[in-house]
Amino acid sequence: MTSHTRWVHASDASESAPVDRRGGDRRRVAVGVPFERRTGDRRMASRMAPPGQAADLRGTAVVIDEWPLVRAGVAQVLQEQGIRLVGEAAAAAEGLHLARTERASILIVGTPGDCSLIEVIRSVRQGPRGPRVIALLTRTPSSELRELLTLETDALLLRSVGQSELGAAVGRVLAGERVVTGPLLSLLAGAPSPTPAVDADGGGGLTSKERLVLARLAQGSSNKEIASALHVSAATVKTHLSHIYAKLDASGRHDALARAMELGLLT
Numbered sequence: 001m002t003s004h005t006r007w008v009h010a011s012d013a014s015e016s017a018p019v020d021r022r023g024g025d026r027r028r029v030a031v032g033v034p035f036e037r038r039t040g041d042r043r044m045a046s047r048m049a050p051p052g053q054a055a056d057l058r059g060t061a062v063v064i065d066e067w068p069l070v071r072a073g074v075a076q077v078l079q080e081q082g083i084r085l086v087g088e089a090a091a092a093a094e095g096l097h098l099a100r101t102e103r104a105s106i107l108i109v110g111t112p113g114d115c116s117l118i119e120v121i122r123s124v125r126q127g128p129r130g131p132r133v134i135a136l137l138t139r140t141p142s143s144e145l146r147e148l149l150t151l152e153t154d155a156l157l158l159r160s161v162g163q164s165e166l167g168a169a170v171g172r173v174l175a176g177e178r179v180v181t182g183p184l185l186s187l188l189a190g191a192p193s194p195t196p197a198v199d200a201d202g203g204g205g206l207t208s209k210e211r212l213v214l215a216r217l218a219q220g221s222s223n224k225e226i227a228s229a230l231h232v233s234a235a236t237v238k239t240h241l242s243h244i245y246a247k248l249d250a251s252g253r254h255d256a257l258a259r260a261m262e263l264g265l266l267t
Contacts, residue, residue: 058082058083058174059174060084060085061083061105061106061107062086062087062088062089062095062106062107062108062131063078063088063089063110064091065109066111067090067111070111070136075088077166078106078170086102087102090112090113091112091113092113092119093114095109096120096123096124099124099131100130104131105132106132107124108133108136109134109136118151121148121153132154132174133154135156137157137158137159138158142187145184154179155172155178155179156181157181157184161181169181185218185257207243210240210243210247214244214257216230217253217257223241244256248260
């Protein structure tokens, strides 16, 4: 890759609907409530702000997934994040058309009804700079995950992702970060051997000890587990991790693993 983009890991308030007084009745109208207040935090809760009030939007989004329930769940998270949903579709063709015509800033893709997720992202990347892409994956071979990374997918999440993790990922993607959820990082890394594949001066400047720590990190080991496996203290592990993060220009363990995969250190 020519440039490095930072990677990171990844009670509803009830509101009464307005009342329609036309015809003398009091029918409830299913429209969005313009704003909601949650623990003192003002968030956008509808597509448009009231007349005369500026919309405090963080971006716009299109959702593609064959299941309406999945689209509805994603839409709720976007609303809570202050993202305006400008379109949703079951099929990729319709969704991509909406993303282009509405100039969406984010495209969230799960399982399209008419093609593969990879084909959708290829189509997005073929044209001018398109929206940031968040992929919601089910069971995907590591080879396909690597292709999604090559296509510069902005976030790789499991389709079973929780609302809080999805919301955090959306925020990080908007901030210019790239996100891979922990289980997918482990799958991408496979089961790397704790034996360094290169000498102490290779592998992005990592020492043999740092490579050992990195390999254990990719296996999902905690600091305590790494210390026990390598027969060192927890403080020593923290020191190694600090050096690894600095050398790989990483913000934390998930970012370090993503960078290590980009550099081929875990293959």
